[in-house]
Amino acid sequence: EADIYQTPRYLVIGTGKKITLECSQTMGHDKMYWYQQDPGMELHLIHYSYGVNSTEKGDLSSESTVSRIRTEHFPLTLESARPSHTSQYLCASGDRVTDTQCFGPGTRLTVL
Amino acid sequence: GNSVTQMEGPVTLSEEAFLTINCTYTATGYPSLFWYVQYPGEGLQLLLKATKADDKGSNKGFEATYRKETTSFHLEKGSVQVSDSAVYFCALSPNRDDKIIFGKGTRLHILP
Numbered sequence: 153e154a155d156i157y158q159t160p161r162y163l164v165i166g167t168g169k170k171i172t173l174e175c176s177q178t179m180g181h182d183k184m185y186w187y188q189q190d191p192g193m194e195l196h197l198i199h200y201s202y203g204v205n206s207t208e209k210g211d212l213s214s215e216s217t218v219s220r221i222r223t224e225h226f227p228l229t230l231e232s233a234r235p236s237h238t239s240q241y242l243c244a245s246g247d248r249v250t251d252t253q254c255f256g257p258g259t260r261l262t263v264l
Numbered sequence: 265g266n267s268v269t270q271m272e273g274p275v276t277l278s279e280e281a282f283l284t285i286n287c288t289y290t291a292t293g294y295p296s297l298f299w300y301v302q303y304p305g306e307g308l309q310l311l312l313k314a315t316k317a318d319d320k321g322s323n324k325g326f327e328a329t330y331r332k333e334t335t336s337f338h339l340e341k342g343s344v345q346v347s348d349s350a351v352y353f354c355a356l357s358p359n360r361d362d363k364i365i366f367g368k369g370t371r372l373h374i375l376p
Contacts (some may be wrong), residue, residue: 156307185363193302193351193369200363242307251296251315251360255307 155179158243158256165233166264173228173259175243183246184226185253186210186218188239195242201226233263266291270354270367277344278375285339285370287328287354295356297321297330297337298364302351311339311352349374 156177165171177184186199187210197210201220215237216230226245230237243256271286289297296315300308312321317332326341337354354367 158307193371195353195366195369197363244307246364248360251357252298252310252313253300253308253364255300255309257305257307 156243156245156254156256158241158259160259161257162260162262164262164264167232167234169233169263171230171233171261173241173243173261175226175228175256176224177226177245177254177256178224179245179247179254180223181245181247181254182223183248184220185244185246186216186226186228187242187244188212188214189242189258190239199228233261235263237261238263266295266356266358266365268354268356268365268367270352270370272368273351273371274373275370276373276375279346280343281374283339283341283344283348283372285352285354285372287337287339287367289335289337289354289356291335291356291358293358295358297328298355298357299326299328299337299339300353300355300366302353302369304350308353344372344374346374346376348372 159174182203187195196212198214199218201207241259244253267290298313299311301311302308312323314321314330320329351369357364
């Protein structure tokens with residue numbers, strides 16, 4: 153079954169730790185995205201990729217980085233987490249044929 | 265530029281009431297329009313879409329019509345259920361090669 157996965161679903165860590173949020177999709181989509189969702193629900197695009205070895209920063213400035221070494225995998229890394237990084241992070245992949253996005257279940261990150 | 269404006273929430277209705285969530289857009293060219301829904305604790309999922317003027321998208325009793333003359337894509341449902349409680353996002357895609365633009369989301373509460 154085609155799907156998009158995010159791990160972990162919940163993460164509580166201390167300030168200064170390095171973390172990686174994982175995102176994988178089985179649909180072979182070229183386009184992938186990372187969004188930060190604030191408590192007010194609004195989605196903010198922080199990174200996107202249109203294919204292997206292609207990554208771009210989104211509309212909201214973020215201290216995180218991403219990589220796209222394989223089509224199916226789009227991890228997001230924070231080198232030194234801070235309380236201001238506390239948020240919900242949503243990963244999505246984009247289908248060029250249907251022009252729609254498929255979302256993962258999200259990772260809720262809390263930095264103490 | 266391209267943008268989406270949707271009505272602010274929260275919207276609170278009683279079960280079996282009629283629902284309208286307003287959405288208007290600004291875009292050059294002929295975008296595709298979408299409604300996504302986010303249930304508590306989950307990622308977004310596509311609810312319906314329309315790709316050209318006068319198209320009507322429909323799913324799970326929800327409908328929205330692409331109105332180019334009023335640049336609108338209002339979401340409607342004739343009789344809501346408690347299970348419809350969620351956050352609803354209006355979105356547009358300028359073209360298949362560009363990013364999807366999301367509105368800020370409207371939280372819907374349905375009371376039994």
